[in-house]
Amino acid sequence: MEKDNYRHPDYYLVDELLTEEQLLIRNTVRSFVKKEISPIIEDYAQRAAFPSHLLQGMGQLGCFGPFVPAEYGGAGLDYITYGIMMQELERCDSGIRSTASVQGSLVMFPIYKFGSEEQKHKYLPKLATGELMGCFGLTEPDHGSNPAGMTTRFTDHGSHVVLNGAKMWISNAPFADIAVVWAKNEQNEIQGLIVERGMEGFSTPETHGKWSLRASATGELVFDNVKVPKENIFPTIKGLKGPLTCLSSARYGIAWGALGCAMDCYDTALRYSLQRIQFGKPIAGFQLTQKKLAEMITEITKSQLLNWRLGVLRNEDRATPAQISMAKRNSCDIALKVAREARQILGGMGITGEYSIMRHSMNLESVVTYEGTHDIHLLITGMDITGINAFS
Numbered sequence: 592m593e594k595d596n597y598r599h600p601d602y603y604l605v606d607e608l609l610t611e612e613q614l615l616i617r618n619t620v621r622s623f624v625k626k627e628i629s630p631i632i633e634d635y636a637q638r639a640a641f642p643s644h645l646l647q648g649m650g651q652l653g654c655f656g657p658f659v660p661a662e663y664g665g666a667g668l669d670y671i672t673y674g675i676m677m678q679e680l681e682r683c684d685s686g687i688r689s690t691a692s693v694q695g696s697l698v699m700f701p702i703y704k705f706g707s708e709e710q711k712h713k714y715l716p717k718l719a720t721g722e723l724m725g726c727f728g729l730t731e732p733d734h735g736s737n738p739a740g741m742t743t744r745f746t747d748h749g750s751h752v753v754l755n756g757a758k759m760w761i762s763n764a765p766f767a768d769i770a771v772v773w774a775k776n777e778q779n780e781i782q783g784l785i786v787e788r789g790m791e792g793f794s795t796p797e798t799h800g801k802w803s804l805r806a807s808a809t810g811e812l813v814f815d816n817v818k819v820p821k822e823n824i825f826p827t828i829k830g831l832k833g834p835l836t837c838l839s840s841a842r843y844g845i846a847w848g849a850l851g852c853a854m855d856c857y858d859t860a861l862r863y864s865l866q867r868i869q870f871g872k873p874i875a876g877f878q879l880t881q882k883k884l885a886e887m888i889t890e891i892t893k894s895q896l897l898n899w900r901l902g903v904l905r906n907e908d909r910a911t912p913a914q915i916s917m918a919k920r921n922s923c924d925i926a927l928k929v930a931r932e933a934r935q936i937l938g939g940m941g942i943t944g945e946y947s948i949m950r951h952s953m954n955l956e957s958v959v960t961y962e963g964t965h966d967i968h969l970l971i972t973g974m975d976i977t978g979i980n981a982f983s
């Protein structure tokens with residue numbers, strides 16, 4: 592694969608809106624990515640293998656739940672810093688960012704937000720370092736966009752509950768040590784439970800044959816009369832609000848991350864177009880190439896400003912789920928379009944693993960689908976501005 596020469600585009604000097612600490616952390620993550628991930632990622636993606644040896648380094652860098660306070664093993668960083676970290680990971684590969692997002696936003700976040708003190712002290716410090724890895728089970732074979740219909744259930748047996756059902760499309764499932772699982776109790780209320788690998792009746796078969804997120808491990812969670820101690824249930828949260836709050840946290844990271852893919856594709860296409868000579872001059876000198884590049888940087892710049900503002904609102908605890916939904920949809924949408932145009936600029940080279948663009952393109956097909964599809968996010972915005980629910 593080509594050497595990683597990435598320099599992020601910053602047409603409107605958005606970096607001036609960042610603090611010195613945020614810039615420093617970005618440089619640290621970027622150096623790690625260039626040294627440890629870029630040289631190996633294409634090979635792992637081609638082989639559809641997960642580079643588990645990176646987990647320790649990512650944990651040491653603080654990529655897992657950096658917003659969790661220090662008393663629980665996190666770094667206590669703000670949400671713009673979290674976004675930047677996810678952006679640096681995803682501009683290299685969405686699968687690597689997915690691993691970090693699931694760990695931080697979908698496993699550590701709910702334990703921090705909804706867990707008992709015992710649960711927080713037991714799991715969070717080890718999840719922050721990557722000593723323990725987690726996954727998040729919401730989607731089921733028959734309930735994706737409509738998780739409220741889930742059929743995974745647990746029944747009360749005194750000191751423990753018995754869990755039955757199955758989850759599908761679960762990132763990190765094949766290697767996770769714990770799973771945050773959303774299931775219905777006997778009163779039909781959704782609750783969250785922490786299921787540990789090794790509990791009898793719990794298995795995590797891997798999903799094969801993906802053309803997307805090939806360097807990320809995906810699997811099922813199967814519960815066959817799994818006895819889960821009651822102390823593993825989140826004590827304070829009931830209903831769909833629990834998983835939806837987690838999804839907002841993850842969607843926020845995706846908004847920053849997917850934009851990283853767009854920035855990487857643009858950067859690659861710009862450099863390539865300046866070097867590639869056809870008809871006696873760089874292809875960057877043709878009007879049709881410039882149109883593509885100009886439209887790309889315009890969309891990227893608008894999205895950088897949108898994300899930054901969202902980060903400010905999130906830091907002030909004012910970002911609404913609908914605002915986060917809009918940013919997730921927007922970043923995925925523009926990243927897919929930028930990747931497609933960038934691939935055209937590279938001609939035949941654009942389809943090879945020599946460059947990151949085709950891998951980004953394929954990865955983004957998952958990113959635009961998970962954590963709510965593009966259309967579901969349109970309906971969220973539609974409901975927010977009209978007050979009318981068009982989901983059903």
Ligand SMILES: Cc1cc2nc3c(=O)[nH]c(=O)nc-3n(C[C@H](O)[C@H](O)[C@H](O)COP(=O)(O)OP(=O)(O)OC[C@H]3O[C@@H](n4cnc5c(N)ncnc54)[C@H](O)[C@@H]3O)c2cc1C
Binds near residue numbers: 735762
């Ligand atoms: C690689 C990968 C990793 C994933 N990781 C996780 C994970 O870690 N944990 C987890 O819980 N889930 C995970 N998911 C699941 C993901 O969140 C779901 O795939 C997603 O929510 C969509 O659900 P579905 O695939 O069942 O599609 P469906 O819900 O069946 O949707 C199919 C189509 O119908 C459309 N549609 C559905 N309802 C409506 C409506 N009311 N109006 C208009 N259109 C509608 C959708 O927009 C979509 O285009 C992952 C998925 C992938 C691909």
